[in-house]
Amino acid sequence: MFDIIPWRKANKAMLLEIKDLYVQVEDREVLKGVDLAIDLGEVHVLMGPNASGKTTLVKTITGYPGYKVTSGRIFFKSEDLLLKDISERAISGIALAYQNPPQIRGVKFRDLLRIIAGREPWNPLNGPEETFATELIVAAGLDADFANRDLNIGFSGGERKRAELVQVFAMRPDLMILDEPDSGVDIDSLKAIGKRISEVVSDLGCCVLVITHHRHILQYLRPDVAHLIYGGKIMRSGNPEEMIPRLEELGYEGYVKHTLGASR
Amino acid sequence: MTREISESKKKFLKDLNEWYDEYDKKFPEWYRKRRLKARKVYEEFEASGAPIGKYGADVDLMEFNPFLAPPRKTIESYEDLSKVGKEMVQTVGQRPDEKERTASHIQHDTTPAYLKYTSEAERLFSKYPDGLVVMDIDEAIIKYSWLERYVTRLVPLSLDKYTAWNSAYSQRGIFVWVKEGVKVEWPLQTCFFLEQARLGQLVRVLVVAEPNSHAHVVSGCVIQPECETGLHGCISELYLKEGAEITLSYIHNFQKKFHVRPKVGIRVGDEATFRSNYIQISPVESTQLYPTVILQGKNSRASLRSLIFGLGSSDIDAGSAIILSGNGARGEIISRSVVTDKAKVCLRGALKAYRANTKGHLECRALLLSDKAKVNAFPNLHSRSSEAELTHEAAVGKIAEEELYYLMSRGLKKDIATSLITKGFLDTDIPGLPAVLKAEIQKIVSLTAEEIM
Structure with a gap:
């Protein structure tokens, strides 16, 4: 893999390093030997058909119970990530924007953002208006009144994606994992979302692992590496500019058959 | 006997x-x-x-x-x-x-x-x-x-x-x-x-x-x-x-x-x-x-809310009833209960309609925070008129893991996430109260929710 990232040096520790990872979900083996390494400042895109293990991979990195690592290692900032629980991983710098976030009744969007940023939940007795969370929300292109709404309740598909990004940005992570930030989003919003992500990424100087089926969002993210996951394995990692047009032309199945089948 | x-x-x-x-x-x-x-x-x-x-x-x-x-x-x-x-x-x-x-x-x-x-x-x-x-x-x-x-x-x-x-x-x-x-x-x-x-x-x-x-x-x-x-x-x-x-x-x-x-x-x-x-x-x-409201008057209204913490080994039997007998009477009963430790909570609610154009809603939710806690919910609708509109919702369960993990993945420790979800569960709007009282009541509820975590 080092050949595709010329500036990487051999033996240098990566920000995130996944080695030969096997994961079971409900006694079924979903990941079957995944290797992946992301270094500081890099943007990676992970592509693959449904049920190929994309979400399993990100939930495993995030530390979800129920995703059982049967073998392999994950290192983040040279620490063994598998020893940490889900909130410890978030604190150490990993943030996930969910594809389908849950709705949580009674939990105000503003309060979660404030807690993420180490502040107290908003108390209306303390002041006339909440500003901290509201500014973050408005910056992501949502109306200010989202601050007072219950988390994800009554949010449209596009609003949920933006709400996810607001939270991930507020976490100021070192690694941002975006699970299909573009699904169900119209073209205009896509542009706005894409621009906003790239702004924040360059502000924070963080790494990105983005899952997507479409190249549009990648115009804004400009990935350094593309990975194709198929049947629970990374089948190929390479230059996105070469891989993605071929993937779009052949489809996941076709790409695997024609490109990789030949080299096997 | x-x-x-x-x-x-x-x-x-x-x-x-x-x-x-x-x-x-x-x-x-x-x-x-x-x-x-x-x-x-x-x-x-x-x-x-x-x-x-x-x-x-x-x-x-x-x-x-x-x-x-x-x-x-x-x-x-x-x-x-x-x-x-x-x-x-x-x-x-x-x-x-x-x-x-x-x-x-x-x-x-x-x-x-x-x-x-x-x-x-x-x-x-x-x-x-x-x-x-x-x-x-x-x-x-x-x-x-x-x-x-x-x-x-x-x-x-x-x-x-x-x-x-x-x-x-x-x-x-x-x-x-x-x-x-x-x-x-x-x-x-x-x-x-x-x-x-x-x-x-x-x-x-x-x-x-x-x-x-x-x-x-x-x-x-x-x-x-x-x-x-x-x-x-x-x-x-x-x-x-x-x-x-x-x-x-x-x-x-x-x-x-x-x-x-x-x-x-x-x-x-x-x-x-x-x-x-x-x-x-x-x-x-x-x-x-078991407070009982008789909505006897024309277009009379009642809204009953309760927030109950079932703590320790409490034995709590709490309910409310509304009798809708006035023309155009409307009533609602909303109860939330957080039950932990070995507490036993019985939630009752009854709506009894005696007139055609009456309306009532009953909602009763309980959140169980311990395996030894017990909740029974008895929602009860009685109608003496086929045109009265009575509805109810009842839900008893634990904190959804999906919600808990979601908040934890934002860097919240498990107890903080649990308390946030619990407070959210208890956060029901209280219409008709002066803002100051609303805020005071919310503070009491959230302090209690924090204490029990």
């Missing part, structure tokens, strides 16, 4: 009756007669072996002596209340600074210790002279003979063993009378403070809201922290005449060895609105309540 009342109980009843014969001398004849009848009804229930009430844990009422407490010191100002006392009353919605309150009342065991209109009330009285009466109920019964038509008329003394007992042996309580057209902006705060161990603090509350009057009542029941065991009993009757609007917020903070038995009846007249918030924030040995 009849059984012989034991000799020791007979002796206790004899002493009790002698004591109350003396106490009751001050009362008008009609009230004395009802008290005597209540004694008789109680003895019949006792002899028949009847439990304390239809629902809830059974308790031997004679374990808690209603005249045990010595007279307590009265105070001139809230400032004179002890530091601990001030801290405790604040946990049940009372404001010692008396800001944004119209009147304050404290009953200490069986002594009416404090009763005062605040400076806010002066503004009210300049607009409506004698527009509001807040006084000790025993004194009110002596002063106003017309109370004969109200007292014991909504919560019958013969309803069960408990109502007979409380009717026969109550001491003190509070009477609120809001005159016609009087709008009381700031809440009235009343507090029942219990200090004497093994006391049965039996009180009576009567609210009469004359036509088109408005008021908020915050009633807190709390104990001196050293007080280990006791019984707090209360019979509350609220009458809302045409166009009246009353909200009653009642907050209970006791201890694990306390029995709590509030009995509440409300009659709502034409175009009148009743709202209540019941909040129980401490462990108890047992609590049973």
Whole structure:
């Protein structure tokens, strides 16, 4: 893999390093030997058909119970990530924007953002208006009144994606994992979302692992590496500019058959 | 089945009756007669072996002596209340600074210790002279003979063993009378403070809201922290005449060895609105309540909310009922309960519709935070009309893991995430309350939610 990232040096520790990872979900083996390494400042895109293990991979990195690592290692900032629980991983710098976030009744969007940023939940007795969370929300292109709404309740598909990004940005992570930030989003919003992500990424100087089926969002993210996951394995990692047009032309199945089948 | 009342109980009843014969001398004849009848009804229930009430844990009422407490010191100002006392009353919605309150009342065991209109009330009285009466109920019964038509008329003394007992042996309580057209902006705060161990603090509350009057009542029941065991009993009757609007917020903070038995009846007249918030924030040995609202008037409204923390080994049986008998009556019952440790909570709710164009909704949700906690929900809809619209939702469950992990993946520790979800679960909008009261109630709820984590 080092050949595709010329500036990487051999033996240098990566920000995130996944080695030969096997994961079971409900006694079924979903990941079957995944290797992946992301270094500081890099943007990676992970592509693959449904049920190929994309979400399993990100939930495993995030530390979800129920995703059982049967073998392999994950290192983040040279620490063994598998020893940490889900909130410890978030604190150490990993943030996930969910594809389908849950709705949580009674939990105000503003309060979660404030807690993420180490502040107290908003108390209306303390002041006339909440500003901290509201500014973050408005910056992501949502109306200010989202601050007072219950988390994800009554949010449209596009609003949920933006709400996810607001939270991930507020976490100021070192690694941002975006699970299909573009699904169900119209073209205009896509542009706005894409621009906003790239702004924040360059502000924070963080790494990105983005899952997507479409190249549009990648115009804004400009990935350094593309990975194709198929049947629970990374089948190929390479230059996105070469891989993605071929993937779009052949489809996941076709790409695997024609490109990789030949080299096997 | 009849059984012989034991000799020791007979002796206790004899002493009790002698004591109350003396106490009751001050009362008008009609009230004395009802008290005597209540004694008789109680003895019949006792002899028949009847439990304390239809629902809830059974308790031997004679374990808690209603005249045990010595007279307590009265105070001139809230400032004179002890530091601990001030801290405790604040946990049940009372404001010692008396800001944004119209009147304050404290009953200490069986002594009416404090009763005062605040400076806010002066503004009210300049607009409506004698527009509001807040006084000790025993004194009110002596002063106003017309109370004969109200007292014991909504919560019958013969309803069960408990109502007979409380009717026969109550001491003190509070009477609120809001005159016609009087709008009381700031809440009235009343507090029942219990200090004497093994006391049965039996009180009576009567609210009469004359036509088109408005008021908020915050009633807190709390104990001196050293007080280990006791019984707090209360019979509350609220009458809302045409166009009246009353909200009653009642907050209970006791201890694990306390029995709590509030009995509440409300009659709502034409175009009148009743709202209540019941909040129980401490462990108890047992609590049973089943406030019943009769929406008798045309277009009458009722909204009943309760937030119950089932903590420790509490045995709580809490419900509400609304009887929709007026034309166009609308009612809702919303209850939330967080149950943890080994607590047992029984949630009841009943809507009974007797008219075609009535509407009612019942929602009851419980969150279980421990494997040993138990919840039973009994939502009940009775309709005597095919065109009445009655709906209900009930949900009992644990915190959804999906929600917990989601918040944890934002860097929240598990206990913080659990507390946030729990507080969110308890966050129900309370319509019709002044903002200040809403914020105060939310604070009490969120402090309790944090404490139990």
